[in-house]
Amino acid sequence: MTAANGKHRFAMYWAASCGGCDIAVLNLHEAILDFAERFDIVFWPAVMDAKYRDVEAMPDGSIDLTLVSGSIRNAENAEIVRLLRRKSAILVAFGSCATEGCIPGLANLGTTAGLLDVVFDGPGTDNPDHLRPASRVAVPEGELHLPAMEPLVRTLDQVVEVDYRMPGCPPESERIAEVVGLLTAALDGKAGLPPRGSVVGAGHSTVCDECQRDRSAKRISEFRRIQQLPALDPGLCLLEQGLPCNGSATRDGCGAKCPLAGAPCIGCYGPADGVVEFGARLLSAFASVVDASEPEEIDRILDGLPDPVGQFYRFSLAGSLLRGARAARTATATRESAP
């Protein structure tokens, strides 16, 4: 539904997110002006004041385009994304947090309690009574309410249905421009919408496709960190130089900025189409080209990857099979077998 002024209604919300995605949108520079031309910004906590009740007041489906960044960490996140889902025609999971869980998702490696201990009793925290945030706290003035933390960090699509996914930490501004352009065109009826559920603002292959470095058949006899390299070969594939570069399994679209700059890809654009488990693809690829046949030798080489989970699951843990909410559900599902 389009506003009287002919503009489309736009919303953007940050759940558990660093705000980088919002900045990436603002990074459209001049283009943001055209954007303002085409859209009425009805809700965007990062850039303008807004009240949830205003959103609640809107008719369902009245927001044409909503971008949600951030993963679902607490009750508020969950509540608001459900609200926005109701109010929005098109809901885009925007950026790595929303699509895969990203850094906040790493919290799923531990327990909520453990997490709180680190924050509220960790070094440099003076908390003699070992207080913890609680969703309801009685104070003289009355009862205070705080959004409760959820037991697991979840990706947006684990909570509400998502129309499109746009990967990246954050998504590249050029891609944002493309996507906004594309969707605007569609909203204007000048173009068709991309198939629902598809990934937008990214390619269909992997970063290697965009990376210009020279590659040959791979055999890795040692994993090293960049500072351990005598000298970085400017032209040669980073993985072949022993740097654990995630480019081979990471969806393209970023323009391979990191590897081309000599920094190994960390995988923020997530897996390519149809991949079951991002981490599995990475570890399988790395292991396959380890240049050793004897267990001892293999171990020696693998010791070069001190934190495999960090290497392979940095962005995708919350969406992963073993540490994702989906896994938890599947695991419990298989138990519903009482005679």
Place this chain on the structure above:
Amino acid sequence: MSIAPSTSPFEPVVLAFTCNWCSYRAADLAGTARIKYPPSVRLIRLMCSGRLDPAFVLRAFASGADAVVMTGCWPADCHYRIQNVKALRRFELLHRVLVDLGIEPERFQRVYASAAEGQQLAAAFTRIVDEVRSLGPLAWGRQPGIAAESEAPADEPSTPALEGVPG
């Protein structure tokens, strides 16, 4: 011996990936020779242990397997010459990842069995089932988050504890 129906309250589910040329035939041989092993072991046939995609193992655990076994030809006896070596490399790295994800090392094992070693394969299955039985179910409970979610439907925000909060 855990071949006889076990009195233990918990009977694990063990998923074993087999190689079409060695361990799968060893399993056939165990059958033909009526060698017994626990029914909690279930087999999936691959052409080679080198086909074992780590995602299969993760999926198995996520779908309720209490342990996963990679079986294949003895080193240097691979039907595809050297492909079981690649399987070994992946096994080692995946094993590290699983341990870091909080899964006991015994829950992911590898067993070599030539086509002639039905007896040995059955023995290995029996041993592994015993080990896993004593470990208990794959403890999603060790991650209270997941446990909690499994109790509360995902869309109901649940409340963390209030210990140490005065008043």
Place this chain on the structure above:
Amino acid sequence: MSGYLYYPGCSLAGSARAYAESLTAVLDTLGVRLREIDDWNCCGATEYLTLSPLAGYALIGRNLALAESQRNGSDTLVAPCSACYVNLAKTDRYMRESPVMREQLNGALAADGMHYTPGAVAVRHLLEVLVEDIGLEELERHVTRPLTGLRVAPYLGCLVSRPDYDRRWARREQPLELDRLVAALGAEVVDFPLRTACCGGHMTQISPDTGFELIRRLVEAADRGGADLLVTVCPMCQMNLDAYQGEMNHHFGTDYRLPILFFTQLIGLAFNLDASTLGIGSEVVSARDALARIGVEVPTVEGEPAPPRRAKRSQELPMPAPLAEGDR
């Protein structure tokens, strides 16, 4: 190295004192330290296992437990007596293999606050230690009086190379280690096919006829080979062949006078140690005449004629080569 733990066994404290004395003298010369287990008890030979196996093993277990507690650095337990050796080795092996054994024996040992960890000590026979650890080269280095001209029958008897619980012996029925050792001392080894035949054990006690026949067989075979004397590695064998030789002669109306020495006595002589420190003279069948040969300048050819070797006829069919260590 902190030397070897040493379990002498009852005989060496008694009838086989010569064995104890000679092995001590020899090992001193070789600079090998032995530490006798404090307050060890009898291993029960085969008799205890006969009446009550578990108690029998517990009896042996106590010695292993003592050994473990007195280990302090050395993890090899040497037994010079074949019966003791096999009992200790067997108990350790069975405890390693069977959880039940482990549990029951340690249960019994616990009654006196003792415990043995299977495998804590490696049980080995003195002969095997001398041949494997110290080595024939080292022995030869110390030979100052080669036993030239002395014709020796090397006799292991049972229990050393057989049953061989720890698979230390390439051959269990015709091992040549003792032959090589005797040869290393400069003596002439007579072909003695009965090297691991039975000496009769306690048959002299419970079935003399059989016991005597078994003794006769050995003495006769050594005599046929033209041996001046026979060396043993076991007190029981020495006792049977030496002490009962007279009775045996009496029984068969034969008149053998085959001296039976411990192999350590022979080594001692080759090391030019004083016969008295080697307990020589304590044997019932005197070795005096036999030993007279040593050191006397007699070229071996003038020694007793070797049994006539059949002249090779051209038609003779070749013999298969002896089995090499490498053969499967």
Place this chain on the structure above:
Amino acid sequence: MTGDRAFSDDIRAATVGESRLDACIQCGTCGGSCPSARDMDHTPRALFAMARAGLRDEVLRSNTSWMCVSCYFCAVRCPQEIHIPDVMYAIKSIATREGIVPERTARDFSRTFVDNIHRYGRSFEVGLVARHYLRHYPFRLPGMAPMGISLVTKGRMGFVPHRIRGLAGLRTILARASQLEAGDARREVTV
């Protein structure tokens, strides 16, 4: 008939380690190898066949196991790797437990030997031989005299037995073991 099983199970239970008795193919390697076979009323092979046939009494009353010298020829030659000497010990211990004494001389020799251990913790050769001969071969004693004398004069026969310090402890260990064995035997037999 179930009687068969019962007895061989009994033997299996009484055997320390694995007996493998069931694996016997009746080839006779044991009987052929045995140095004291001629003293046995049945060859080991025959004894095993009888055991498997459930002839409990004949087996326990046979002197075969008592004539075993533990030379281990049968053990290393047996094509089925049956632990024959251990089976012999087992049969003897069952007989002892049930008070059956087919071979007094051998049994007594073992007893005397064991008594000494209980007395001193070590074997006492003079005592052993003397007692044993007095009981079974008095006529041989004179013939033995020269040997005995020579042994003594050559210092090979001490008249004072050595008593170990930990004798009390040793006795408690042996007592405990015997209990365990009895208990064990009962449990196994009633399997």
Place this chain on the structure above:
Amino acid sequence: MTRAGRGAAAPAEPRVGVYVCHCGTNIAGMVDVEAVRDWAAERLGPHGVVVARDYPFMCSSLGQELIEQDVREQGLNRVVVAACSPHMHEKTFRGACERAGLNPYLCELVSIREQASWVHTDRDAATAKSKAIVAGGVLRVREHAPLEPLRVPINEATLVVGGGIAGITAALEIADAGFPVHLVERQPSIGGHMAQFDKTFPTLDCAACILTPRMVTAGTHPNITLHTWSEVTEVSGYVGNFTVKVLHRPRYVDTDLCTGCGICEEKCPARVVDPVFEAGIGYRKAVYRPFPQAVPKFPVLDPESCIFFQRGTCKACEKLCPTHAIRLDQQPEEVTLQVGNIVLATGFESFDARRVEPYGYGRLANVFTSLEFERMSNASGPTGGRIVLRDGVTQPQTVGIVHCVGSRDRNFNAYCSAICCMQSMKFAHLVREHTDATVYEFYIDIRAAGKGFDEFYQRVQDEGTIFVRGRVAEVTDVLHLPEEAKHDGQLIIQVEDTLVGRQRRIPVDMVILSVGLEPQPDAEEVARRFGITCSSEGWVIERHPKLDPVATMTEGVFAAGCALGPRDIPTSVATGSAAAARIIGRIQQREMALEPIRATVDTERCSGCRICNDLCPYSAIEFDEARAVAEVNPALCQGCGVCVAACPAGAISGTGFSDAQILGQIEGILMSTNGTGGSPATEPERAVPA
């Protein structure tokens, strides 16, 4: 289901038929097949199962018609049969589907016999597991796609390894069918062990008389190329198209010039024991032909024993050869062969009797092995057929023949060597034929289960041979006095006569040890080279012990003769012919169909990361530099799936074993089976500890 779970879902909505086989009582005896059927119908309905049936014998024609009928009438587009191992009947049921017009690869056979009823003892558990196995099959077959078998051309040439009677037979059969054969033999002549024998049991016809003609035919056959004194060093490729490297060891003889006159051998001054053909009781020269009827007729020169090679002077052969055929500078040469199929007829090795210490072989002169005796009794052997003691003159008055030497003995080989009983009785007959000696046979059991075998046993008994039932304990020359004094110089066989129940010591002049058969010492290595598997003993493993006894697990590699295990001459010949028949059939087909299990690259998604490039042992993965993508050559790909699992972009997929198929099977096989006794275990146990 996860994002990718349904990767490549099948076009039409799956309509699956499930067929549970009773296999008589083989399955039904331990698995409640009706329960499995009903469960499949109910619980797997949502997964596309439209019909579920059980039947006593699915593999029967009626069972198959059941499937065909449903495919036609119920419009099934997927079939799951729960029965035996796919290695047993996969083809059968695929055939049924094909007859009904369904692509055969849309059928999945899951094993609830080898994997459930036969290996479990708890009916409930076995039933529950069977349900899970069926569920796995259903969720897998949903993801199947129609496939066409791969067709590979078959090279007409065949490699036969081993020139014994089995190899010779195979070679002749194939050659007579008009196809080329390369026959590789390690020794200087073909003929194998049979050439060493004198007579063959039970018919007693002379080995040479029946073998020589076949050797000659093989040597002169236009379609057979002999590679004697040679070994296969390398094998690559796959069925229909193997490349084989064969090393020709130097004979030091120019076979084009040599006439086989034998002057070199006659004049050669170096005479050494021949441990191979003469089994160590005869001699040969340094340049020699192992035996008069050797094929080919050319001698070989053995540098180890040649005076020239050892000391640098002599060259008698070179000087005296009338055709100047001696080539002392000859070098080894390697030839490369292209063949479509391979027959392994590598035979056996005799057990080394020295390993059985108590029998005194090698220590006691007059203890002989069966092979020594074969040579001795052979008219062309070292003694010209005279049965004599080691001294070469004395005829034995008594002979003891010992059975099961190294066989039926867990200290050596636990298996029965199959031929020793008959061989031993043949010896008894030959001894009686050549001498008037008394002969004893010492046996555990007489195994005479063959045509005319037991009759031969009777005959040998009638000839007066004394049979003593007892495994010989030891052979010794140590006597028990006084009763044995008279046997000085003889051997004593100590044994328990188990039928008497007494230990006996039987004096004999000669002992013959009937040694067992062992795999060739390098069997493991050879198996590896040809990509096949051996049993723990080292015998080649058949594709199926009953139904496919001459094929191996590797397509195009067959085995014959004693390489498969101990057997007698007729069986060796039979397996040789059988292997030949299998191969001839294939060659005549010109091409053969292979499982279409191959990897393919989706070049759209390939980013050219080159992770996979080095993973294929068959170099089936090629990298297209221009388009910067990897491609798989289906002709070379063997379908192992390593690259599929390795591809980081998920751009490589494997037919027959796709991610979707396997993930589907995992989901299914782990599906709850409503806890009918089996796992996954039920709620209470699974409840998470608080």
